[in-house]
Amino acid sequence: MPTVTSTRMRVQIAILLALPLALVPTMAQAGSKTGDGASLGDAKGGRKGQNITVQTKVRTTVDGASHTAKTGSLSSADGNWTPPACWYEPAFSPKEIQATVKAWRGFDISLLDGIGDFIGDALDTRYKDGHPYKNYNLDKQGEGMFWAAAVNPNRKDDPEANSCDKPPFWVDEGEPPKEPLAVSPQVLAEYAYDELPVPDTEIEMAPTDKSTVNLPTWIWLDKAKFKKRSVTASLPGTGLSATTTAEPVSLHIEPGTADAQTYPSSGECAINADGSIGEPYAKGKADQTPPCGVSYLRATGDDGPFPLRATVTWKISWTSTNGQGGDLPDGTFGTTQDVTVREIQSVNR
Structure with missing residues (x-):
């Protein structure tokens, strides 16, 4: 005992x-x-x-300015990697x-x-x-x-x-x-990845209120909102510093139902040369195929609207004060919005 x-x-x-x-x-x-x-x-x-x-x-700055808040956080496109x-x-x-x-x-x-x-x-x-x-x-x-x-x-x-x-x-x-x-500089760069402030993926759509069966809905993103963002992480007193930069490269559309056709068919809308994604709808384009968009093949019913998810992919790279640098896994950030589809075969816009 x-x-x-x-x-x-x-x-x-x-x-x-x-x-x-x-x-x-x-x-x-x-x-x-x-x-x-x-x-x-x-x-x-x-x-x-x-x-x-x-x-x-460790202290961080966004695009050279101190910050205390961010709108969203990136998720690594590589499921085996996290900051x-x-x-x-x-x-x-x-x-x-x-x-x-x-x-x-x-x-x-x-x-x-x-x-x-x-x-x-x-x-x-x-x-x-x-x-x-x-x-x-x-x-x-x-x-x-x-x-x-x-x-x-x-x-x-x-x-x-x-x-x-x-x-x-x-x-x-x-x-x-x-x-x-x-x-190390790479650890700081990876930490900065976690601090990147990305904007909400709130897409522009036309029509804005309700889509129509078999008629394309145009989707686009404003170039002024989706631009490069950089975060610099540094450790005072050590001389260690790294800057991580996120650049939007594409928008992926998931219509929220299998009864839909995306444009392009992959649902992946590439970024344009001017930094925008897709093309704003203009009068007279109702029957044209949008460079980025979706057509629903059936109307929404009693089960409610379709949850359309739009996800932006960001290419991530980093540099440091000692010359090191490279790429980090792509980051993604998306939001979901409800889309109601009606059973009208023709509509004036």
């Missing part, structure tokens, strides 16, 4: 794994700053409490790691007296006693940083957000970290 002491020790170890390592700094020293890295108040426990995560310091859910970035100076560990001292939880000292001892083993760091690397103050995990705020609920599960580790100034998930 286990003793009370052994049971208490197992509980303490479980708490060590379950509590955020930075819980006390968050409560007791929120917003304080002891060096040139992250605010201690920004540090918090990882998803499973086994690691420190910090609020990312990164987490990465490692410079976060703590030696003094900040020291303060984080010391903040545990004297912190107790009901029924678990001494848990603060117990966790502090465990952290001292890593950051003070030479396993693998000695005296919090205070002798290297200003010569590097402890890097910590940061979670993409757009993907904090993704399972992949748990991938950055290493405790803070030291990186010398000017040395690239030996860590595949460390922040």
Whole structure:
């Protein structure tokens, strides 16, 4: 039968794994700053409490201007690729790691007296006693940083957000970290992908109120609305920066019923030389075939209007301050609007 002491020790170890390592700094020293890295108040426990995560310091601008909101988010056309859910970035100076560990001292939880000292001892083993760091690397103050995990705020609920599960580790100034998930120009470019503000895919249609069986409905998009958009992501103090650009290339039409004919037959309307998609309807073109549009072969009934979905595909590329760059998977963004179709064989427009 286990003793009370052994049971208490197992509980303490479980708490060590379950509590955020930075819980006390968050409560007791929120917003304080002891060096040139992250605010201690920004540090918090990882998803499973086994690691420190910090609020990312990556900043973004849209077409050169700061932004706080966007209309829509792109979905990757490649089902096997998504922007990164987490990465490692410079976060703590030696003094900040020291303060984080010391903040545990004297912190107790009901029924678990001494848990603060117990966790502090465990952290001292890593950051003070030479396993693998000695005296919090205070002798290297200003010569590097402890890097910590940061979670993409757009993907904090993704399972992949748990991938950055290493405790803070030291990186010398000017040395690239030996860590595949460390922040880099490509990571910044992929994060910027998540921040691209794309406009709602609200198509222009003629007729605007109701379509007619066997008569084409013209569809087009305004060139002024669908133009290139760029987001630049940078990490202050590192010189790392990347710009990701989205350029609209086509519009895909899904009529919402199999009883329809799209124009072109593929339903894929290419972008025109002037940046527009399709062609606005003009009087006298009622019987012509539109370059982009749809003809419904039956009227809507008691089951309601047809859900016509229009999806724009955006070509994505990136460049960076160090000369790296390339393409990222195409992005898509679409909206659905209801179309009512009537049983009239002829109509004046």
